[in-house]
Amino acid sequence: AESAEDIGRHLNRAIRELPTTKAFDKLVGGGRGGKLRLQADKPVVLVLGSGWGAHSLMKVIDTDKYAVVCISPRNYFLFTPMLPSTSVGTVEFRSLLEPVRVANPFVDYFEAVCDRIDLDEKIATCTGAIAYKDGRLPQFEVPYDILVVSVGEQSATFGTPGVRENCFFMKEIADSVALRQRIQNQFELAALPGTSEEDMRTTLHFVVVGGGPTGVEFAGTLSDFLRNDLKRKYPELMSYVRVSLLNSAQSILTQFDEKMQMHALENFKRVGVDVRTGVRVTEVTQDIIKLKGGEEISYGVCVWSAGNAPRPLVQQLAEQIPEQAEFQPGGRPSKLAVDPFLRVIGANDVLAIGDNSLVVGDRLPTTAQVAGQQGAYAAHMINRGFMPLTGGLQQPPPSKVADVLAPGQQMFATMGSMATSDDGDEGLIYYKKPFEFLNLGTLAYIGDNEALTEILGFKLSGGLAYLIWKSVYITKQVSFRNRVLILFDWMKAQVFGRDLSNF
């Protein structure tokens, strides 16, 4: 019988003797990676982010072959298309989330922000997202064999003064939680005895900046909440309530055709959302929104949904790689340029997927659909043993692809020592299938149980489109649990009305 100590010593020796990848050596031997599972000698795939791209990759990637590590400041996936519904209580926050540890229990997750990548040493430097009691934030490093960057983008303010300080955003669940409370607070404030009519008008003026799908869906959802729920509880305040939507373009929802845009505008007119197009916000102070031309609008709540900007990590990465420069508009790093195999151009063993990437030569929309499909594509490629060695636009030597590629097919090299072709040949082989986006359609909710849908060329607007919107989103949920929760939420809101508590 061996003592626990002896067994421990044997185990440690056995682990040390395992042939390991470079990253695995550092994780286990150097002890720099925290509590990674010791699962033999697997290459480490480091995934940055837990959004659409990363989540879909983690669902598909083969954790028998790879030690998958996820770094993200949020430990859950968020179903963003329905986020506006949570800000008025049509759907509850937690119904849209799936914890990373549930999405794939075999992935090692660390709640942290990746601050820096050393592309030569293949090490990510990270800061924990949660502080110790004394305020210190944990710092650590994670070495990798393959890096997948899927950190998305952040809300863009275009340098407009006062936006960060005075506006609400519609990007993360925390934004929606804060907004829901604020909407309700505004009504309680306006209902207090002694509030002047002018104060009521200002307090109950809800302004949405941005006429894209998110701004429009929020304005539509808010107007439903006002007409269906708040009207019953605060009837005396309703004559003071206003919802305005400001957009710098000449129309709204420009991804749909003109007829559908008109339908959305007419619908808003009918439900009392005041849409102003061709206006540019130049500043937001605590009390007013200033427009180009000098006009000032007093407001109670301003929701800013005017576009996306790059995350600092992505800018920093793009700056590190000289080959990226020619793909950055105006010389300012904004996205990681990738080849058709999603490999970051000019970097070794790095893939970029989702909103933070730009496939050179392809104009893909920055949507959940693209990010999700790219995540699954990248996972399949990695599962089949292809390492994303050099991201470049060069062609592989013709002798190496002749028997793998269809004649005339454009393709790019992958490598490797560990790659084995379908017929069992080992050695340098090439992945022949570049990423192709399959457009499954475009949907937008426009309020009052109406939506716009364009699916496989079929365009619909109105009530039927809303039913399609609902069915698509319920089927697209990432788990059965979420599907059931959302159905219950919809039923609850229908039967009892939306909750009006302001906690």
Ligand code: FAD
């Ligand atoms: P994200 O999903 O944004 O995920 C980024 C992840 O990276 C997050 O987990 C974040 O916490 C993490 N992260 C950030 N910085 C770091 C760091 N330094 N280190 C590590 N992790 C980091 N698309 C559609 O197709 N249809 C829709 O109807 C639709 N509606 C939308 C509604 C709203 C309100 C919003 C906000 C977006 C909507 N989108 C929609 C767009 C869609 O959500 C995005 O295109 C999609 O989220 C992009 O996925 P991603 O993986 O690139 O990034």
